Amino acid sequence: MTRLNLEQIRTFLTVVRLGGVRKAATGMNLTQPAVTTRIRNLEDTLGCALFDREPGGMKLTKRGEMLLEYAAQFEQLSQMVAKDVIDPAGIEGRLRLGVAETIAQCWLPDLISEMHGLYPRLQIEFNVDISSHLREALLAREIDLAVLLGPISDYSIDNVDLPGFELAWYVSAAAPEAADGMAYLSQPVLTYARNTRPYRELKEALFARVGPGVALFPCSSLSACFRLVEARLGVAALPRALGDEYVQAGRIREFDPGWVPDPLRFTASYLGDPGSQMVETAAKTAQLVARRYMGDKYP
Numbered sequence: 001m002t003r004l005n006l007e008q009i010r011t012f013l014t015v016v017r018l019g020g021v022r023k024a025a026t027g028m029n030l031t032q033p034a035v036t037t038r039i040r041n042l043e044d045t046l047g048c049a050l051f052d053r054e055p056g057g058m059k060l061t062k063r064g065e066m067l068l069e070y071a072a073q074f075e076q077l078s079q080m081v082a083k084d085v086i087d088p089a090g091i092e093g094r095l096r097l098g099v100a101e102t103i104a105q106c107w108l109p110d111l112i113s114e115m116h117g118l119y120p121r122l123q124i125e126f127n128v129d130i131s132s133h134l135r136e137a138l139l140a141r142e143i144d145l146a147v148l149l150g151p152i153s154d155y156s157i158d159n160v161d162l163p164g165f166e167l168a169w170y171v172s173a174a175a176p177e178a179a180d181g182m183a184y185l186s187q188p189v190l191t192y193a194r195n196t197r198p199y200r201e202l203k204e205a206l207f208a209r210v211g212p213g214v215a216l217f218p219c220s221s222l223s224a225c226f227r228l229v230e231a232r233l234g235v236a237a238l239p240r241a242l243g244d245e246y247v248q249a250g251r252i253r254e255f256d257p258g259w260v261p262d263p264l265r266f267t268a269s270y271l272g273d274p275g276s277q278m279v280e281t282a283a284k285t286a287q288l289v290a291r292r293y294m295g296d297k298y299p
Contacts, residue, residue, distance in 0.1 A: 005038075005041070005042070005045070007038065008038045008039070008041060008042040008045070009042070009071050009074055009075070010028075010075070011024065011028065011030075011035055011038040011039060011042075012038075012039060012042055012050065012067065012068075012071055013068070013071050013072065013075060014027055014028055014035075014141075015035065015039060015051075015058070016060065016064075016068055017141075018140075018141060019057070020057060020058060021035045021036055021039070021058070023140070023141075026140075026142060027140075027141040027142065029094070039051070046063070046067070048061070048063045049061050049063065049064075050063060050064035050067060051064055076275075093119075093121075093122055093123070093278060094122070094123045094124075094125065095115065095122055095123070095124045095125070095144055095145065095278065095279065095282055096125050096126075096142070096143040096144045096145070097124060097125065097126040097127075097143065097144065097145050097146075097147070097282070098126065098127055098128075098129060098134040098137055098138065098143040098145070098146045098147070098148070099126060099127075099128055099134075099146075099147040099148070100128070100129075100130065100131050100134065100147060100148050100149060100266065101128050101130075101220075101221070101222055102165060102222065102239055102242070102264060102266070103147045103266065104128045105222055105223070105242055106239075106241055106242065106293060107289050107290055107292075107293040108126070108147075110289045110292075110293060111282075111285060111286050111289045112124055112126070114285050114288075114289055115282055115285060118281065118285070119278065122278070127143075130193055130195065130196050130220070131146075131148035131149040131150070131196060131197065132195055132196065134146040134147075134148045135148060135152055135269075138152070138157070138269060138270070138271070139152075139154065139156075139157075141271065144270060144271075144276065144279045144282075145268060145269070145270045145279050145282050145283055145286075146268075146269045146270070147162070147266060147267075147268050147269075147286055148266060148267065148269065149196070149197050149198070149264060149265065149266060149267075150265065150266060150267030150269050151267045151269065152267070152269045156271055156272060156273050157269050157270070157271060157272060158269065158270055158271075158272035158280075158283070159267040159268070159269045160267060160268040160269070160283040160284060160286065160287050161265075161267055161287070162265075162266040162267060162268060162286065162287055162290045163266075163290050163291055163293075163294040164263035164264055164265045164266070165239040165240070165241055165263055165264040165266070166239070166240050166241075166260075166263045167237045167238060167239060167240065167260055167261050167262075167263065167264065168237065168238070168239075168240040168243055168254050168260065169181070169184070169235060169236070169237050169254060169255050169256065169257060169260060170226070170229050170235060170236050170237075170238060170243055170246070170247075170252045170253070170254060170255070171184050171187075171229065171235045171252065171253060171254075171255050172229055172230055172231065172232040172251075172252055172253075173230070173250050173251055173252055173253050174232060175232055178255070180257075181255045181256045181257035181258065182209075182210075182257045182258060184235050184255055184257065185206070185209075185210050185214065185235065185257055187215075187234050187235050188215040188216075188217045188233065188234035188235075189202070189206060189214060189215065189216050189217065189234060189235055189236065189237075190217050190219055190225045190228055190229060190233075190234040190235070190236040191203075191216060191217070191218055191219070191225075191236060191237070192218065192219070192220075193218050193219065193220040194218040198261070198264060199216075199218055201261060201262065202216075202237060202261050203216055205259070205261060209257075209259065217234060222238065222239075222242060225238055226238065226242070226243065226246050226251075226252065229252050230246065230251045230252050235255070237260065237261050239264065241293075241294065241297055244297070266290075268282075268283035268284075268286040268287060269283075270282075270283050
């Protein structure tokens with residue numbers, strides 16, 4: 001009797017979806033020889049070739065195309081079992097999490113704590129990066145869940161909306177008072193990294209209101225932006241959820257130039273096909289944690 005190995009089936013699906021052994025190895029955190037061995041063993045078990053191996057890459061054989069349909073059904077069934085039958089406390093695995101820095105500075109520790117409570121045996125890996133890089137990593141299946149400036153418009157991605165972050169204008173507490181808040185915008189304006197949506201939107205708004213002579217200084221670190229504002233090296237429009245601490249400490253203060261950039265909108269985004277109950281749970285947990293965090297700060 002032929003016995004199919006679940007990990008071999010998953011490896012087969014990953015090779016097909018990512019388009020090759022090398023990408024599958026990266027996506028599954030395995031070596032290329034390990035992926036190749038699993039595919040060879042699956043072919044030996046089934047007694048047929050699943051791929052035509054050509055110089056241009058791997059192409060499914062007719063038997064491989066037949067297996068692909070059944071393998072997808074098998075994967076869906078295993079996900080239903082994981083959702084309805086398996087005790088979450090017994091689930092082992094790895095969650096590869098990518099987050100924008102704004103989130104890392106706020107409620108990321110709460111999310112990790114909640115997930116460890118739900119899945120005590122789960123290994124959580126996370127990295128902090130700009131949203132455009134996180135989007136690319138998610139689509140390449142290098143991470144499982146991205147908390148980023150979203151949503152991601154792609155048929156394969158599910159997006160869970162998160163509470164937004166209102167922005168406020170900040171200047172050093174040691175700066176002289178100005179009768180008109182617009183006067184502060186003659187100073188350098190510190191902002192998010194150059195290849196981000198907040199940078200582009202702020203640049204367009206400043207050029208429209210102040211003119212092309214405004215000096216923009218992009219920075220990849222929010223904490224550095226706050227310190228530079230405090231040191232009177234510029235002004236900045238940054239999340240109020242992070243700025244409150246500096247204001248209460250008397251290091252910076254808010255000012256009103258008559259307008260403020262739109263709030264930052266984040267999503268917890270993940271691959272809906274193939275789906276994962278654990279990753280879906282992580283996205284919904286992120287939403288609950290974010291709402292609680294923002295509710296505590298601004299009840």
